[in-house]
Amino acid sequence: MSLEIVSQLDWQMVTEVVDQEFGEGVTKTLRGRLMPVSKKSKKGISYYLVSSDWMRFLQNKFTDFEPAHLGRRFGDIVEGRFRFSLSMLDELKDVTPNHLVVSGKGAEAFTYGRSILKESVVEVAPGLSREQRVVVLNKHGDCLGLASLTVDSERIGRLGPDRLVAKNLADIGWYIRNE
Amino acid sequence: MAEKKRKQRAKELAKEFGYLPYMTERYLALWGEEETLSFLEACEIAPKTAIRINSLKMPIEQTVRRMKRKGIALKRVPWLEEGFTADFGDRTPGSLFEHLFGHYYVQGVPSMTVVKALDPQKGEVVMDLASAPGGKTTHISQLMENTGTVFSIELDRLRMRSLVNNIQRCGVTNAIALRGDARKLDGLGVAPDRILLDAPCSGEGLIPLDPARKRSKTMADIRYCATRQDELLDSVIKTLAPGGVLVYSTCSIAPEENEYVIDSILGKHPEMKIIQIDQEFGVPGYTQPYGVSLDVSLSQSRRFLPHIHGLEGFFICKMRKEGDR
Ligand SMILES: C[S@@+](CC[C@H](N)C(=O)[O-])C[C@H]1O[C@@H](n2cnc3c(N)ncnc32)[C@H](O)[C@@H]1O
Numbered sequence: 001m002s003l004e005i006v007s008q009l010d011w012q013m014v015t016e017v018v019d020q021e022f023g024e025g026v027t028k029t030l031r032g033r034l035m036p037v038s039k040k041s042k043k044g045i046s047y048y049l050v051s052s053d054w055m056r057f058l059q060n061k062f063t064d065f066e067p068a069h070l071g072r073r074f075g076d077i078v079e080g081r082f083r084f085s086l087s088m089l090d091e092l093k094d095v096t097p098n099h100l101v102v103s104g105k106g107a108e109a110f111t112y113g114r115s116i117l118k119e120s121v122v123e124v125a126p127g128l129s130r131e132q133r134v135v136v137l138n139k140h141g142d143c144l145g146l147a148s149l150t151v152d153s154e155r156i157g158r159l160g161p162d163r164l165v166a167k168n169l170a171d172i173g174w175y176i177r178n179e
Numbered sequence: 180m181a182e183k184k185r186k187q188r189a190k191e192l193a194k195e196f197g198y199l200p201y202m203t204e205r206y207l208a209l210w211g212e213e214e215t216l217s218f219l220e221a222c223e224i225a226p227k228t229a230i231r232i233n234s235l236k237m238p239i240e241q242t243v244r245r246m247k248r249k250g251i252a253l254k255r256v257p258w259l260e261e262g263f264t265a266d267f268g269d270r271t272p273g274s275l276f277e278h279l280f281g282h283y284y285v286q287g288v289p290s291m292t293v294v295k296a297l298d299p300q301k302g303e304v305v306m307d308l309a310s311a312p313g314g315k316t317t318h319i320s321q322l323m324e325n326t327g328t329v330f331s332i333e334l335d336r337l338r339m340r341s342l343v344n345n346i347q348r349c350g351v352t353n354a355i356a357l358r359g360d361a362r363k364l365d366g367l368g369v370a371p372d373r374i375l376l377d378a379p380c381s382g383e384g385l386i387p388l389d390p391a392r393k394r395s396k397t398m399a400d401i402r403y404c405a406t407r408q409d410e411l412l413d414s415v416i417k418t419l420a421p422g423g424v425l426v427y428s429t430c431s432i433a434p435e436e437n438e439y440v441i442d443s444i445l446g447k448h449p450e451m452k453i454i455q456i457d458q459e460f461g462v463p464g465y466t467q468p469y470g471v472s473l474d475v476s477l478s479q480s481r482r483f484l485p486h487i488h489g490l491e492g493f494f495i496c497k498m499r500k501e502g503d504r
Binding site: 085 | 273276279354367
């Protein structure tokens with residue numbers, strides 16, 4: 001499980017995938033002046049953003065130790081698809097319009113790992129199509145996780161209350177479910 | 180108390196309060212009858228739940244307001260701006276959304292005090308050893324406002340997962356979490372400004388929280404812990420930068436894991452000196468536990484004791500390594 005500084009070419013690939021889903025320039029804004037580092041594991045590749053000042057530590061390769069986390073976890077590529085880490089969502093919500101706001105009850109269910117039904121939807125960004133990934137927020141604007149729409153956002157209004165609207169991809173309840 | 184009489188009394192107390200007799204015998208030798216009784220009685224009462232409000236996610240006052248609106252009664256710990264005792268009523272402390280958002284960390288008052296004593300500064304390189312599940316790592320990052328670097332080192336693979344979760348939940352971005360043995364720091368090539376060693380210990384201070392501890396550990400376990408603590412400290416002292424600060428803490432009240440360990444370290448490492456902790460809390464560390472004379476500077480270390488402070492037992496010692504930074 002070795003760490004590598006991500007090459008420009010590889011980062012370009014991540015940028016394309018992320019920007020396509022969340023909007024042009026999103027990756028650049030989130031990265032700021034940080035340096036992307038990757039870690040390969042059996043499950044896939046994880047990307048981290050670290051201060052370039054940490055080059056001096058990275059060069060030493062952490063002999064005798066196995067890196068488990070560094071800086072901020074940006075996201076992972078699992079089975080060929082990129083997924084943002086939970087800890088980036090707070091920043092992601094400020095740079096993408098792709099939001100889905102849920103009710104209190106919906107927030108409870110979602111953070112227990114459930115998907116989102118029409119009755120829980122308070123608001124959804126217009127013009128999004130099926131399979132679009134959205135940041136899920138509660139009514140106060142707190143970030144609850146990430147979901148994938150199962151219908152075009154324009155059609156949601158016409159659905160019955162118990163119809164599935166978005167599939168849970170990751171939610172903050174995971175922090176304690178995974179303890 | 181004569182030895183025979185003490186042994187007899189220890190047996191009676193052990194039976195009455197449900198302890199192994201070697202423990203009550205040590206308490207009698209350390210404190211005498213009256214203080215031992217008051218300790219045993221205090222250990223029957225669980226300390227109040229406490230939380231540290233995480234200013235990395237939201238300003239402290241804002242979280243306080245938010246929690247009060249939800250009916251959580253909070254009371255600030257006098258020497259900790261970010262520390263509060265909290266009454267969650269019939270809810271569990273981890274069940275609020277604010278917990279998932281990383282707005283607070285459920286943590287004992289002594290644990291928060293350890294990091295306050297370390298006093299990490301912005302931009303420094305700090306090491307937190309034996310760090311899972313990360314209560315202290317996330318607090319260090321909070322005080323450093325996510326600047327500099329915190330090396331968070333833990334041996335156990337499963338506990339590592341909780342550490343990483345907590346780092347992410349609390350919005351920590353200045354940490355490097357490494358899995359490995361803190362006795363092998365050489366290879367890292369880092370000379371930190373500060374090191375916190377919250378050492379693995381027998382947990383003898385946690386009886387008020389975990390009554391099973393009254394019977395779960397033997398004297399051999401305590402000796403085993405003391406040996407490992409000594410090895411960890413040796414490794415730490417080699418690694419610490421000249422002029423650097425070391426805080427050693429345990430959640431044990433056993434002098435065998437605290438004052439004895441530090442006394443032997445001071446003997447082996449004349450470059451290490453105990454220094455004063457700025458905050459006012461606890462009582463002084465012991466310089467004559469069980470009648471054995473130890474380095475007098477140990478009176479500058481601090482202890483939390485269930486019967487004096489109504490908290491879990493803890494030991495905190497701050498030291499400085501000779502030299503200029
Ligand atoms: C008292 S707990 C630490 C609590 C932690 N400091 C906190 O505040 O959340 C002690 C930890 O030391 C770890 N440990 C034991 N031996 C170790 C070693 N040689 N190197 C690194 N960690 C070790 C244990 O797995 C355990 O997680």
